[in-house]
Amino acid sequence: MSLSGRHLLGMYNVPKNDIQLILDTAITFKEVLDRPIKRVPTLQGKTIVNLFYENSTRTRISFELAEKRLSADALNFSVSTSSVSKGESFKDTIKNIEAMKVDMIVVRHAAAGVPYYLTQISDSNVINAGDGIHEHPTQALLDMYSIREKLGKLEGIKVCIVGDIAHSRVALSNIYGLKTMGAEVSVCGPSTMIPKFIEELGVKAIHNIDEAIQENDVLNILRIQLERKAREYFPSIREYQRYFGITEARLNKNGKDILILHPGPINRGVEISSEVADGPYQIILNQVTNGVAVRMAVLYLLGTQN
Amino acid sequence: MKIVLKNIILFNPEQKLNKKSNLLIIDGVINKIGNLSNDDLKNARVFDLNDMYCVPGLFDMHVHLREPGREDEETVTTGCNAAASGGFTGVACMPNTEPSIDSAEVVTLIKERAKDHLVDVFPIAAATVGRKGDVLSPMAELIDAGAVGFSDDGVAIKTARILKTALEYSKMFDVPIIEHCEDETLAGGSMNESINSTKLGLPPLPSVAEDLIVARDIMMAEYTGGRVHIAHISTKKSVELVRQAKAKGLKVTSEVTPHHFHMTDDLVSTYNTNTKMNPPLRTQKDVDAIIDALKDGTIDCIASDHAPHSLEEKEMEFEYAPNGIVGLETQLGLALTELYHRNILTIEQLVEKLSINPRKILNLSVPKFEVGEKANITIIDTEHVWSVDIKKFKSISKNSPFHNRLLKGKAIAVINNDKMLFNDELIK
Numbered sequence: 001m002s003l004s005g006r007h008l009l010g011m012y013n014v015p016k017n018d019i020q021l022i023l024d025t026a027i028t029f030k031e032v033l034d035r036p037i038k039r040v041p042t043l044q045g046k047t048i049v050n051l052f053y054e055n056s057t058r059t060r061i062s063f064e065l066a067e068k069r070l071s072a073d074a075l076n077f078s079v080s081t082s083s084v085s086k087g088e089s090f091k092d093t094i095k096n097i098e099a100m101k102v103d104m105i106v107v108r109h110a111a112a113g114v115p116y117y118l119t120q121i122s123d124s125n126v127i128n129a130g131d132g133i134h135e136h137p138t139q140a141l142l143d144m145y146s147i148r149e150k151l152g153k154l155e156g157i158k159v160c161i162v163g164d165i166a167h168s169r170v171a172l173s174n175i176y177g178l179k180t181m182g183a184e185v186s187v188c189g190p191s192t193m194i195p196k197f198i199e200e201l202g203v204k205a206i207h208n209i210d211e212a213i214q215e216n217d218v219l220n221i222l223r224i225q226l227e228r229k230a231r232e233y234f235p236s237i238r239e240y241q242r243y244f245g246i247t248e249a250r251l252n253k254n255g256k257d258i259l260i261l262h263p264g265p266i267n268r269g270v271e272i273s274s275e276v277a278d279g280p281y282q283i284i285l286n287q288v289t290n291g292v293a294v295r296m297a298v299l300y301l302l303g304t305q306n
Numbered sequence: 307m308k309i310v311l312k313n314i315i316l317f318n319p320e321q322k323l324n325k326k327s328n329l330l331i332i333d334g335v336i337n338k339i340g341n342l343s344n345d346d347l348k349n350a351r352v353f354d355l356n357d358m359y360c361v362p363g364l365f366d367m368h369v370h371l372r373e374p375g376r377e378d379e380e381t382v383t384t385g386c387n388a389a390a391s392g393g394f395t396g397v398a399c400m401p402n403t404e405p406s407i408d409s410a411e412v413v414t415l416i417k418e419r420a421k422d423h424l425v426d427v428f429p430i431a432a433a434t435v436g437r438k439g440d441v442l443s444p445m446a447e448l449i450d451a452g453a454v455g456f457s458d459d460g461v462a463i464k465t466a467r468i469l470k471t472a473l474e475y476s477k478m479f480d481v482p483i484i485e486h487c488e489d490e491t492l493a494g495g496s497m498n499e500s501i502n503s504t505k506l507g508l509p510p511l512p513s514v515a516e517d518l519i520v521a522r523d524i525m526m527a528e529y530t531g532g533r534v535h536i537a538h539i540s541t542k543k544s545v546e547l548v549r550q551a552k553a554k555g556l557k558v559t560s561e562v563t564p565h566h567f568h569m570t571d572d573l574v575s576t577y578n579t580n581t582k583m584n585p586p587l588r589t590q591k592d593v594d595a596i597i598d599a600l601k602d603g604t605i606d607c608i609a610s611d612h613a614p615h616s617l618e619e620k621e622m623e624f625e626y627a628p629n630g631i632v633g634l635e636t637q638l639g640l641a642l643t644e645l646y647h648r649n650i651l652t653i654e655q656l657v658e659k660l661s662i663n664p665r666k667i668l669n670l671s672v673p674k675f676e677v678g679e680k681a682n683i684t685i686i687d688t689e690h691v692w693s694v695d696i697k698k699f700k701s702i703s704k705n706s707p708f709h710n711r712l713l714k715g716k717a718i719a720v721i722n723n724d725k726m727l728f729n730d731e732l733i734k
């Protein structure tokens with residue numbers, strides 16, 4: 001079995017069989033992570049560059065660990081965003097990296113579409129580790145893996161993504177992936193944070209968090225950006241917390257078993273309260289562990305094609 | 307120079323002229339129309355242009371020539387070469403140069419650079435100093451130097467207050483204020499706001515950003531009695547607003563680019579930076595509205611918004627790439643292919659929108675086919691099928707999404723200022 005594409009640029013148009021294969025392969029790798037010697041030789045001799053144009057220690061470490069567990073040679077190439085405007089062009093950077101004979105590039109970039117652009121100017125396998133507000137496919141895969149691990153399936157599961165959908169790379173990837181796998185997806189947040197045409201993707205948009213809790217099996221809570229620029233979309237953190245924040249009281253009020261996911265890093269007391277973040281419903285740290293297994297699966301499947 | 311054009315269709319809607327004939331041109335002036343004697347043919351360059359249209363030289367009222375400031379992307383000369391190759395004998399160039407065209411000196415410089423060319427260049431001067439929206443540009447001086455209109459193109463005139471002043475002041479000269487309609491507080495997106503911007507994760511630029519300024523400008527045209535020309539119109543709502551304004555008899559005109567009359571934001575799907583422009587490509591609903599507006603005359607002109615950019619600038623992350631594409635050398639072919647051959651516009655309407663109307667809006671005389679008149683002519687072969695090759699562009703910049711596109715219809719020759727370009731060859 002192998003994946004139908006050479007790259008993982010997003011979850012858009014990724015066939016069900018591919019997602020299934022990645023999730024199933026990840027089960028094996030998760031077992032590896034539980035062994036005393038957590039390393040397999042599958043990608044020995046392969047060189048993988050983690051090309052990070054945006055600071056994201058978590059995602060980078062998760063990929064790096066996955067690469068090392070697979071015995072690949074992992075190189076980190078970080079470019080600070082501030083130097084982008086003056087420094088060498090993206091294309092020149094890629095040409096330089098390619099000249100070092102690499103096999104795969106894991107790319108994180110603040111601009112949407114960069115992973116696709118990368119496939120146009122490079123021969124390497126490309127994995128999108130987050131591009132602008134576009135996609136973050138491995139996050140969606142690990143979210144799906146975590147849901148399936150807990151609930152046994154994805155088909156028919158009702159998932160609501162909560163928060164700033166319009167400025168999230170996680171939301172879109174989750175919507176595509178979950179829908180392909182037969183889950184029912186909705187989004188919930190202030191109307192300023194929901195893209196105007198989102199329902200054309202076949203997801204319901206709601207603005208009442210209690211309704212979201214009552215009607216879903218899973219809540220995937222997105223991180224709220226606290227920087228000033230992002231703040232123009234809602235009046236105050238207090239108001240967001242009050243109307244969209246997930247608290248224990250709110251979960252109790254709706255008296256229902258629900259699974260809570262969060263891609264991290266969390267803002268305690270904003271989109272999620274401490275009791276919930278540490279409470280019985282959440283699987284936030286499982287997600288982190290699963291992230292390594294899922295990324296191992298993706299790297300393995302792309303790195304061993306042909 | 308003595309030129310004979312044989313068996314052409316003399317076509318000029320302004321003169322209600324549409325007949326097969328021959329033309330003798332001596333030293334750039336029409337000497338004889340109709341049957342020519344052997345004497346007329348003696349020592350003449352004779353072109354037998356069986357059934358091709360001979361129309362008043364085409365005019366593009368919205369081009370960026372990049373001189374002064376970015377001569378690595380385009381100069382007045384190379385822009386003129388591109389215009390001539392694309393079938394145009396006149397262009398109006400936008401003032402967002404460096405420095406901007408906000409002084410008589412810069413107008414004079416551009417006129418000077420264009421002096422000996424086949425193509426006539428008419429600068430559009432900045433409406434405000436430095437296009438900053440604070441202080442009115444020296445309009446009277448600019449007009450005296452040769453400016454034919456005013457615009458802060460690249461952006462809309464910043465405030466209603468300075469727009470009001472600009473319209474009131476420019477009224478004295480009866481020239482248009484040409485507006486790039488975009489509300490600056492809603493600007494900054496990379497593509498049209500639609501399901502596509504959501505799917506591609508690109509920062510959205512909502513159509514209402516254009517509509518708001520179109521509405522503002524129309525109201526201000528009504529209030530002041532000044533003339534407003536809406537540049538590169540791109541939305542359904544804007545088109546409706548212009549249609550209403552025209553019905554009221556306001557002095558409002560508009561233009562559309564070839565890309566906005568036939569492309570939608572679906573084409574952004576591969577992050578090709580040559581699909582990035584401002585205004586952005588919109589939706590099919592907008593394109594449909596534009597087609598209707600071209601037909602009913604709501605849209606007066608077709609203009610390229612020829613925007614040269616260097617390869618390095620366009621070969622980059624979509625969000626960071628500059629807006630715009632070159633258009634002078636593909637505009638006529640696209641108009642013929644997408645509008646004429648699809649029976650959307652007649653040849654008469656096309657000539658109006660590509661030659662007559664833009665000249666009228668800028669108060670320039672329309673070339674006539676009469677003995678004693680200066681020969682300012684474009685020869686069009688509507689049936690010529692050709693493939694766009696950016697490597698053959700006369701423009702320095704090659705940022706075009708139309709490479710390898712098959713088009714039907716082309717300008718075979720242009721004549722102006724006692725010069726002739728025939729199949730891209732200067733006739734001596």
Ligand SMILES: [Zn+2]
Nearest residue numbers: 459460486584
């Ligand atoms: Zn403009």
